[in-house]
Amino acid sequence: MRATKCVAQTFHNDSIDGLLRDCLVLTYNAMNNGEENHITNRKGMRMFYRSLKGVELPSCYKLGVITRACAVLKSRLKSMKRSVETGHPRQLRPMVCITSGFFVTMKGRLFIPLKRDRYVDVPLNAYVQDRLEGMKVRSLTITPDSLSFCISEEVEPMPVKTVYGVDRNEKNLTFGNADGVVQLDMSKAVRIRQTTREIVGSFKRNDVRVSKKIASKYWKRANHRTDQMLHAATNFIVNAAAMNGAAIALEDLEGIRKMYQRGNKQGPDYRFRLNSWPHWKAKRMLEYKSGWNGVTEIHLTKSETRGSSSVHHACGEKLHSPERGDAVHRRMLWCQACKIWVDRDVNAAVVLSQRGLARFASSLPRLQSPSQRESFEVGEEGLAGEAMKGNGTTTSILRVDASKLRTRRVTSS
Numbered sequence: 065m066r067a068t069k070c071v072a073q074t075f076h077n078d079s080i081d082g083l084l085r086d087c088l089v090l091t092y093n094a095m096n097n098g099e100e101n102h103i104t105n106r107k108g109m110r111m112f113y114r115s116l117k118g119v120e121l122p123s124c125y126k127l128g129v130i131t132r133a134c135a136v137l138k139s140r141l142k143s144m145k146r147s148v149e150t151g152h153p154r155q156l157r158p159m160v161c162i163t164s165g166f167f168v169t170m171k172g173r174l175f176i177p178l179k180r181d182r183y184v185d186v187p188l189n190a191y192v193q194d195r196l197e198g199m200k201v202r203s204l205t206i207t208p209d210s211l212s213f214c215i216s217e218e219v220e221p222m223p224v225k226t227v228y229g230v231d232r233n234e235k236n237l238t239f240g241n242a243d244g245v246v247q248l249d250m251s252k253a254v255r256i257r258q259t260t261r262e263i264v265g266s267f268k269r270n271d272v273r274v275s276k277k278i279a280s281k282y283w284k285r286a287n288h289r290t291d292q293m294l295h296a297a298t299n300f301i302v303n304a305a306a307m308n309g310a311a312i313a314l315e316d317l318e319g320i321r322k323m324y325q326r327g328n329k330q331g332p333d334y335r336f337r338l339n340s341w342p343h344w345k346a347k348r349m350l351e352y353k354s355g356w357n358g359v360t361e362i363h364l365t366k367s368e369t370r371g372s373s374s375v376h377h378a379c380g381e382k383l384h385s386p387e388r389g390d391a392v393h394r395r396m397l398w399c400q401a402c403k404i405w406v407d408r409d410v411n412a413a414v415v416l417s418q419r420g421l422a423r424f425a426s427s428l429p430r431l432q433s434p435s436q437r438e439s440f441e442v443g444e445e446g447l448a449g450e451a452m453k454g455n456g457t458t459t460s461i462l463r464v465d466a467s468k469l470r471t472r473r474v475t476s477s
């Protein structure tokens with residue numbers, strides 16, 4: 065399994081600006097060419113590539129330009145098939161991604177080709193140097209103010225002993241299985257976003273351009289702060305999963321934004337609160353971090369997770385919401401069969417872990433190594449014992465404030 069991730073560094077150089085401008089012009093040309101001749105793949109762009117013979121630009125950029133143009137055309141074609149309106153002509157940002165032509169020296173300097181035998185020499189910072197050490201650099205993406213390396217490594221997937229369900233909602237990240245659940249409190253992230261919204265909303269300026277600029281500054285800061293917490297929380301989850309040999313089962317949250325749109329009879333503050341939580345960001349972080357640590361992920365489909373938040377994990381009975389105004393049992397659900405209150409999020413995480421395990425069991429013949437199968441069977445048995453009546457109270461719950469977690473680097477073992 066190949067794991068990839070990016071390392072970025074801020075960077076600005078005037079001669080790069082010119083280069084990016086040239087590349088952008090070429091990208092538009094390539095797009096026009098592809099559109100005229102109905103080409104959306106790189107192979108079909110051969111003629112266009114040959115026509116660039118006179119252009120004084122290293123060939124790595126020409127290839128990067130064609131790749132990007134093809135990607136844009138392809139996605140446009142896809143949108144048109146789905147009858148989604150596309151912006152045309154589309155405005156692109158100056159950016160180029162190259163897979164060859166550049167090199168990093170032992171002393172941590174990056175050489176970006178400009179013309180024949182002419183390079184821009186960029187000193188890399190200590191962090192980037194450290195991350196690139198011993199890694200295979202797959203590509204370099206250049207934008208007007210940053211450099212981003214895509215690095216990859218072959219990671220041996222770890223044997224799966226158990227499955228952790230991960231439940232995401234606007235207040236916390238909950239993960240675990242029937243033996244134990246950890247709840248990471250993310251309410252501070254929501255609070256940060258709410259305060260930022262209040263601050264930005266209180267601007268009294270009548271110059272839109274200036275207030276926009278200031279607002280974006282505040283939002284940038286808010287995003288940085290919430291990203292820190294998200295990183296800490298996802299690191300925590302992936303580390304725990306890696307340590308206990310667990311796979312991660314994630315819920316498909318596509319369409320969750322549609323539930324809180326304008327016209328759904330919800331107040332603007334409520335909508336903001338539920339829409340402010342970056343689900344996709346958490347998902348993406350979990351994906352790449354687990355890939356990097358050899359942790360298996362299970363993406364549950366909508367039909368597999370149906371009723372995951374309304375069924376008791378221990379007995380399968382439907383759960384009941386507390387009465388209105390019941391402050392003691394907020395975010396709790398009542399199981400009539402077991403006669404207990406269960407935490408809504410904890411229950412959802414355990415149900416997700418069970419569904420993930422079920423999916424894993426169905427794909428079992430595809431597991432090659434016997435040790436992997438053996439360890440899995442042990443895990444299943446443990447869970448089967450758990451799913452009996454009256455055992456619902458054995459799940460231990462640990463609550464952690466995610467804003468107090470220290471951001472630690474995930475190290476691959």
Ligand SMILES: [Zn+2]
Pocket residue numbers: 376377378379380381399400401402403456
């Ligand atoms: Zn029950």
